[in-house]
Amino acid sequence: MAKVSIATVWLxxxxxxxxxxxxxxxxxxxxxxxxxLVYSPLVDFKDYPEMVDIALVEGAVASEEDLHKIQKIRAHxxxxxxxxxxxxxxxxPSMRNLVGKKAVLQHAYFELATLxxxxxxxxxxxxxDRVRPVHDVVKVDIFLPGCPPSAxxxxxxxxxxxxxxxxxxxxxxxxxx
Amino acid sequence: xxxxxxxxxxxxxxxxxxVHDHVVGVCTSTACLAxxxxxxxxxxxxxxxxxxxxxxxxxxxxCCGLCASGPMVYVESKANGSSEAATRTYANxxxxxVPAVVESLGAAPVAALACDTxxxxxxxxxxxxxxxxxxxxxxxIEDSFVVGGYQxxxxxxxxxxxxxxxxxxxxxxxxxxxxxxxxxxxxWSTVSKAVGDRKYVICNGDEGDPGAFMDRSVMExxxxxxxxxxxxxxxxxxxTEGYLxxxxxxxxxxxxxxxxxxxxxxAGLLGANIGGTxxxxxxxxxxxxxxxxxxxxTALIASIEGRRGSPRPRPxxxxxxGLWGFPTLINNVETFANIAPIVKNGAExxxxxxSGKSQxxxxxxxxxxxxxxxxxxxxxxxxxxxxxxxxxxxxxxGHTIKAVQTGGPSGGCIPEAYLDQPVEYETLVKLGSIMxxxxxxxxxxxSCMVDVARYFMEFCMTxxxxxxxxxxxxxxxxxxxxxxxxxxxATMTDLEQLEELCEVVKSTSLCGLGQTAPSPVISTLRxxxxxxxxxxxxxxxxxxxxxxxxxxxxxxxxxxx
Amino acid sequence: MSPTMTETTVxxxxxxxxxxxxxxxxxxxxxxxxxxxxVPALCHYEGLGDVGACRLCLVEIKGSxxxxxxxxVKVTQDMEVVxxxxxxxxxxxxxxxxxxAERNHICSVCVSNGNCELQTLAQKLGVDHIRxxxxxxxxxxxxxxxxxxxDHNRCILCARCVRACDEVEGAHxxxxxxxxxDTRLISDLGTPWGESETCTTCGKCVHICPTGALVxxxxxxxxxVHARPRFAxxxxxxxxxxx
Numbered sequence: 001m002a003k004v005s006i007a008t009v010w011l012x013x014x015x016x017x018x019x020x021x022x023x024x025x026x027x028x029x030x031x032x033x034x035x036x037l038v039y040s041p042l043v044d045f046k047d048y049p050e051m052v053d054i055a056l057v058e059g060a061v062a063s064e065e066d067l068h069k070i071q072k073i074r075a076h077x078x079x080x081x082x083x084x085x086x087x088x089x090x091x092x093p094s095m096r097n098l099v100g101k102k103a104v105l106q107h108a109y110f111e112l113a114t115l116x117x118x119x120x121x122x123x124x125x126x127x128x129d130r131v132r133p134v135h136d137v138v139k140v141d142i143f144l145p146g147c148p149p150s151a152x153x154x155x156x157x158x159x160x161x162x163x164x165x166x167x168x169x170x171x172x173x174x175x176x177x
Numbered sequence: 178x179x180x181x182x183x184x185x186x187x188x189x190x191x192x193x194x195x196v197h198d199h200v201v202g203v204c205t206s207t208a209c210l211a212x213x214x215x216x217x218x219x220x221x222x223x224x225x226x227x228x229x230x231x232x233x234x235x236x237x238x239x240c241c242g243l244c245a246s247g248p249m250v251y252v253e254s255k256a257n258g259s260s261e262a263a264t265r266t267y268a269n270x271x272x273x274x275v276p277a278v279v280e281s282l283g284a285a286p287v288a289a290l291a292c293d294t295x296x297x298x299x300x301x302x303x304x305x306x307x308x309x310x311x312x313x314x315x316x317x318i319e320d321s322f323v324v325g326g327y328q329x330x331x332x333x334x335x336x337x338x339x340x341x342x343x344x345x346x347x348x349x350x351x352x353x354x355x356x357x358x359x360x361x362x363x364x365w366s367t368v369s370k371a372v373g374d375r376k377y378v379i380c381n382g383d384e385g386d387p388g389a390f391m392d393r394s395v396m397e398x399x400x401x402x403x404x405x406x407x408x409x410x411x412x413x414x415x416x417t418e419g420y421l422x423x424x425x426x427x428x429x430x431x432x433x434x435x436x437x438x439x440x441x442x443x444a445g446l447l448g449a450n451i452g453g454t455x456x457x458x459x460x461x462x463x464x465x466x467x468x469x470x471x472x473x474x475t476a477l478i479a480s481i482e483g484r485r486g487s488p489r490p491r492p493x494x495x496x497x498x499g500l501w502g503f504p505t506l507i508n509n510v511e512t513f514a515n516i517a518p519i520v521k522n523g524a525e526x527x528x529x530x531x532s533g534k535s536q537x538x539x540x541x542x543x544x545x546x547x548x549x550x551x552x553x554x555x556x557x558x559x560x561x562x563x564x565x566x567x568x569x570x571x572x573x574x575g576h577t578i579k580a581v582q583t584g585g586p587s588g589g590c591i592p593e594a595y596l597d598q599p600v601e602y603e604t605l606v607k608l609g610s611i612m613x614x615x616x617x618x619x620x621x622x623x624s625c626m627v628d629v630a631r632y633f634m635e636f637c638m639t640x641x642x643x644x645x646x647x648x649x650x651x652x653x654x655x656x657x658x659x660x661x662x663x664x665x666x667a668t669m670t671d672l673e674q675l676e677e678l679c680e681v682v683k684s685t686s687l688c689g690l691g692q693t694a695p696s697p698v699i700s701t702l703r704x705x706x707x708x709x710x711x712x713x714x715x716x717x718x719x720x721x722x723x724x725x726x727x728x729x730x731x732x733x734x735x736x737x738x
Numbered sequence: 739m740s741p742t743m744t745e746t747t748v749x750x751x752x753x754x755x756x757x758x759x760x761x762x763x764x765x766x767x768x769x770x771x772x773x774x775x776x777v778p779a780l781c782h783y784e785g786l787g788d789v790g791a792c793r794l795c796l797v798e799i800k801g802s803x804x805x806x807x808x809x810x811v812k813v814t815q816d817m818e819v820v821x822x823x824x825x826x827x828x829x830x831x832x833x834x835x836x837x838x839a840e841r842n843h844i845c846s847v848c849v850s851n852g853n854c855e856l857q858t859l860a861q862k863l864g865v866d867h868i869r870x871x872x873x874x875x876x877x878x879x880x881x882x883x884x885x886x887x888x889d890h891n892r893c894i895l896c897a898r899c900v901r902a903c904d905e906v907e908g909a910h911x912x913x914x915x916x917x918x919x920d921t922r923l924i925s926d927l928g929t930p931w932g933e934s935e936t937c938t939t940c941g942k943c944v945h946i947c948p949t950g951a952l953v954x955x956x957x958x959x960x961x962x963v964h965a966r967p968r969f970a971x972x973x974x975x976x977x978x979x980x981x
Contacts, residue, residue: 085846088867089838092847097874130874135867143866147846174861176845176852468917485914490790490810643895643914643921644791650836653919654870674869681832684805684825685793 004162007039007052008083009073011066012093012131013059016148017084018042021056023151031155034162048076054161056083056144060090061132065125074138079161082133082140085147085175090133101127142166146173153177178445179453180331186444187322194323197234199282200253200262201225203270204311206240206397207390207429208551214248220272221250224279233282236320239398241311243268243298244551250290251311254283268292297567298549303530303556305538306514310398315433318440321401327441329517330405331452333412337520342413343369346516348524350536355381355472355509356584356613357689358535358602364506367496368414371504376416378407378458379500379507381477382423382430385469386585387636389616391540392510394552396423396430399514400437404460406513408447409520411458414506418459422477425464434462469586469640473688474499474507476642487642488688509614511540532558535601539612543569545619546576555600562596565619576621580704584613586633586640587693589700590626609700611693625722626705627712630698631659637694648691651682655698662709663723665716672713676702751817760813767795767808770821777821778830778859780837780948781896782809785973787905792896794830794859797821805829827863834860839870840919841877842891843949849962850950856894857949873919880925882932885955886944893923893951899943902969906976911937923951945969 010018018041024031038049055077061067074080085091096104105127110117134140144157144167153172160167178186194200203209203218221235241249246268253262267278267290277287294300304310313320321327333342347362368376380403384392396403407419423431438460441447449457463481465471471486478500480486499505515537519527528536535557541564544550548570555564561581565571572578580590589610591598598604602612620629638652658675661667679695679702686692702709711717712726721728750759753770760769765788770777781792790807797808800818808821820826837843837856845851877890897914900923904910911934915924925931944952945964953962 082867089844090872091844094872094874095842095844097872098842098876133867135869136871140867145866169866170861170864174845175843175857176848470917487914490807492811639918641918643916643918644789645793646791646833646836646840646894647793649895649919649921650840650873653873654836654839657871677832678870681829685796685829685833687790687793687807 003034003036004053005038005049005051006035007048007055007073007077008037008042009039009055009057009059009069010041011057011059011070011087011134012062013084013086014092015041015058017056017058017086017146020084020148020151021154024155025151027151027155031158031162048073050076052077054079054081056081057087057134058083060086060093061128061134061137062093063125063127067128067137070134070138079141080134080138081142081144082135083144084149085145087134088143088145089175090131090136091147094131094133097130101129142169144169144173145175146177147175149173150177178327178331180328180335183322183327183331183446183452186319187325190319190323194234196232198232198255199230199234201233201235201278202238202251202253202311203235204239204241204247204249205237206244206394208240208244209247209249210429212248217248217250217270217272217275220275221279224275228279230279230282233279236314237316238312239310239315240307240394240552241266242302242307242552243292243549245549246292246551249292249311250278252278252282252286264294266292266294296570298551298553298570301559301563301568302554303538304554305518306395306402306511306540307398307552307554308518309402310394313399315398315400316436318401318437318444321399325521326401326517327405327446329520330408330412330446333409333520334452334454334456339369339413339415342409342520345520345524346413349519349527350531350534351512351515351519351527352535352602353509354511354515354539354614356587356611358612361508361512364496364508365410365413367494368416368504368506371497373504375418375501375503376414377500377503377505378411378414378416378419379474379477379481379495379505380407380419380421380513381472381474381507381509382421382427383465383472383477384424384427384510384614385467385472385640386587386614386616388544388618389542389585389614391542391552391615393427393430395510395514395540396427397433400430400434401441402514402517403434403510404437404441404447406516407460408451408458409516410506410508410513412456414504416506417457419461420481420500421460421462422465422471422481423462424467424471426467431462431464438462468642469636470642470688470690473690476688477507478505487644488690490687511615530556531601532599533601534603535612539600539615541615541617543617543619545582545617546573546578546621546624547571547619548573557601558599560597560599561591564600564617565596569619572619572621576623578619578621579624580620580626582610582618582620582629582697583616584611584696585616586636587611587689587696588613588616589696590620590629590704591700592704609703610696623720623722625663625718625720626701626708627659627662627718628720628722630701631656631663633697634659634694637690641690641694645685645687645691647682648686648688648694651678651686652691652694654678655682655695659698662712663718663726665712665723665726667713669713672709749813749815749817751813751815751819753819754821762813764813765809766797766799766806766811766813766817766819769813770808770819775821776862777808778863779809780855780859780894781898783898783902783946783969785906785970785977786898786901786946789897789901792894793833796826796829798823798826831863831865834863834865835868835870837894838865838868839872841873841875841893844891847959848892848950849953849957849959850892850964851960853960853963854950855948875919877922880931881955882930883934883937883939883955884932885939886931886941887953887955888923888925888931889951889953890922891951892949894949895921895923896948898946898948899923899952902942902946906969906973907938907940907942908976909936909938909940912943942969942972
């Protein structure tokens with residue numbers, strides 16, 4: 001049987017969900033037999049493959065780069081999973097929506113700047129006006145809330161998905177867990 | 178005042194007026210006051226005095242109806258030696274016209290100002306509620322006596338039992354004019370049978386629909402009619418105290434009601450032992466701070482009690498547990514204004530008017546894209562087309578009527594194709610709207626139905642009391658979606674979400690405000706879905722209202738494509 | 739006691755096709771919970787007067803075209819109640835979503851994380867994401883009180899605190915101000931909580947709060963555990979003292 005191709009994606013988040021993924025520990029070996037990790041911050045592939053079976057997307061959509069990335073990923077993914085609270089609710093990154101982009105940049109690059117205050121405009125992607133949850137931008141197939149979702153939750157959900165079933169998410173996790 | 182004394186007072190007043198060959202009535206209701214009709218009245222006074230005309234009375238009257246052509250003035254003149262009076266109506270009267278009008282008394286009318294009262298705007302109306310509006314001076318109770326004021330109250334007190342009064346109202350078929358259309362007689366009978374140490378009568382004058390001013394006009398033009406209706410209700414249900422809840426934005430209505438209460442008390446027609454009987458009834462005015470939700474009966478009661486004006490779940494209904502926990506009868510201004518004529522003329526007379534399960538007349542504030550706007554009273558069963566085309570005079574030149582909106586933010590839009598339907602509670606509901614309290618807005622090809630829906634949603638959003646979740650938050654979310662559609666930013670998924678929210682808010686909100694807030698959206702989606710689609714799929718506003726979008730019609734095949 | 743109060747009798751009714759007997763002075767919600775049925779509610783709390791505001795306990799009652807809040811409607815003989823249906827489940831999820839969209843409920847950094855009724859209900863009702871756009875209102879935090887904090891970001895306007903303070907403590911520090919989505923919880927007449935002359939610092943409002951809006955100071959994320967068990971007893975004492 002062909003292995004299931006899996007991508008993990010890191011948008012605006014703390015990478016805690018990826019850490020939790022690594023917390024699968026020895027269970028990674030069980031999963032490894034069945035999957036191909038084709039794209040991830042954890043591996044070296046630079047380009048998103050033509051078609052991926054499952055993508056775990058961590059983080060909210062906060063910058064133009066995030067926006068382009070998620071649109072591309074959506075087009076090349078069969079099952080897209082909003083992975084963790086930042087992807088599902090926009091979570092902590094969305095707290096800047098209360099004050100607006102301008103105030104955040106002002107604070108970070110002017111008020112706190114020690115020398116040469118300016119908003120970076122090269123290399124760093126421009127921020128979107130609002131931080132948005134992934135489903136506000138592209139269609140999401142499965143939501144896996146949690147901050148981060150525990151390794152047990154990730155494992156249980158993965159097992160279900162690999163068996164071709166839809167995991168019973170509310171039985172596994174909730175916002176903030 | 179006993180019935181005999183009342184008759185004598187009326188006769189005295191009538192006799193006193195025989196010295197006046199000419200009566201100049203100047204409308205001093207809010208709309209005409211806004212065009213300085215108070216100044217006009219003083220100028221007439223001065224002109225008459227200067228000319229030493231003892232046979233002319235200048236009188237401040239209430240609303241004459243054609244508010245768009247204010248200030249309205251009428252002149253009632255008796256031909257020499259005759260007791261029959263002929264009336265001339267003048268529109269758009271200004272200060273410079275005063276000498277000409279005074280000069281014309283007993284001579285040819287001032288042609289330039291003449292208002293054609295044979296036009297359908299006047300002839301197609303049937304006035305019961307407004308029969309004395311624009312006739313009596315609302316600040317003189319004696320004027321009301323001449324037109325039969327308080328006769329019905331004394332008739333009820335001296336010749337009818339409370340049960341007979343309730344029975345009369347029941348048989349008349351009168352239904353709540355606040356919008357819901359609950360049978361008034363049934364409500365009265367429930368309160369009269371309710372057990373309580375005390376009972377209350379409340380008159381709901383918290384008229385809040387945007388553009389609606391029926392109740393204001395009645396309270397300003399003929400306050401005694403409302404008080405009389407309340408007193409009859411008090412007698413019928415066994416209440417000795419009543420409250421008139423009026424929004425503070427109606428200062429003139431408040432002033433005239435308070436004055437009317439004082440006059441009626443002095444005349445022994447309110448207060449202790451009315452008409453020399455054992456029945457006592459005291460009325461007080463309470464001011465609302467202009468929250469739309471306080472028109473909802475439980476919120477209104479909370480507001481009178483001095484608490485935050487927010488509704489509570491019913492049951493218990495106010496009829497069982499209302500003001501201070503006592504059985505309370507609560508009716509709208511227009512409903513009370515119908516009571517005296519019914520008691521005076523009998524249930525059968527009233528029941529014979531109207532059609533289907535809707536009896537009597539209905540007052541509408543006709544506004545929007547028609548030639549004649551103003552306050553009208555029409556018999557139930559009249560078609561919407563007659564109102565819009567005959568009374569309203571039809572569309573503005575070069576335009577076509579697209580829809581009629583009734584019921585304000587709780588109602589819906591009825592498309593042109595259904596204008597031949599009669600004005601009846603059930604029919605309007607079937608068409609996806611409601612009778613409502615009387616707002617009637619005509620819309621033409623320059624009205625964008627999505628924008629209309631958004632306007633009403635904005636109203637509901639800002640007027641939500643904030644108590645229950647679906648209304649408090651759902652209206653905000655729906656408004657955001659409608660704005661998105663108007664701005665051409667929406668997708669068909671947004672439309673789906675809008676429809677779903679309509680259902681949630683309608684089904685789960687605590688009170689009528691939330692339950693009906695989605696109605697303008699639901700009804701425009703029902704009849705004008707193509708306009709929504711044009712905004713979403715074609716980024717086009719067919720009416721050319723929504724800025725930033727293309728205007729102009731979207732061809733049917735494009736919509737279907 | 740109201741003179742119209744009728745005598746309490748025993749009635750039998752059907753809830754979700756279960757034959758149940760109950761006292762006639764009980765509400766549908768009380769009876770359902772007593773019988774182990776799950777009906778969600780946020781504004782209801784035993785011992786407080788009910789207001790029917792959250793709309794989560796709406797049930798279908800046979801013969802009534804409208805949905806009815808179970809917390810305020812009394813049981814009657816032969817009543818037939820449906821507490822679980824596809825339609826109700828859908829509406830309840832929508833209401834939870836609207837609450838999450840209304841204010842800034844960032845569970846992961848909330849002191850009540852793991853001890854929050856809104857969060858728990860979301861999970862129980864299967865709300866795993868919020869479909870409606872978040873409103874992100876800019877609201878304040880009142881930390882002027884020496885022992886407690888009011889965080890409007892987490893407030894769902896259930897008014898439990900208002901009623902606990904008024905009906906049980908008898909102080910009526912709290913009330914609601916403003917309209918619609920701009921409604922805010924205020925202390926006294928809008929003065930900072932710390933300057934309130936009526937607050938007795940009893941903490942009932944803090945512990946009755948379903949979310950992390952009213953909290954003890956010094957709590958970090960997930961540390962605000964509500965102490966509730968004594969509340970019902972306090973409410974009983976209060977009501978039997980015949981106020």
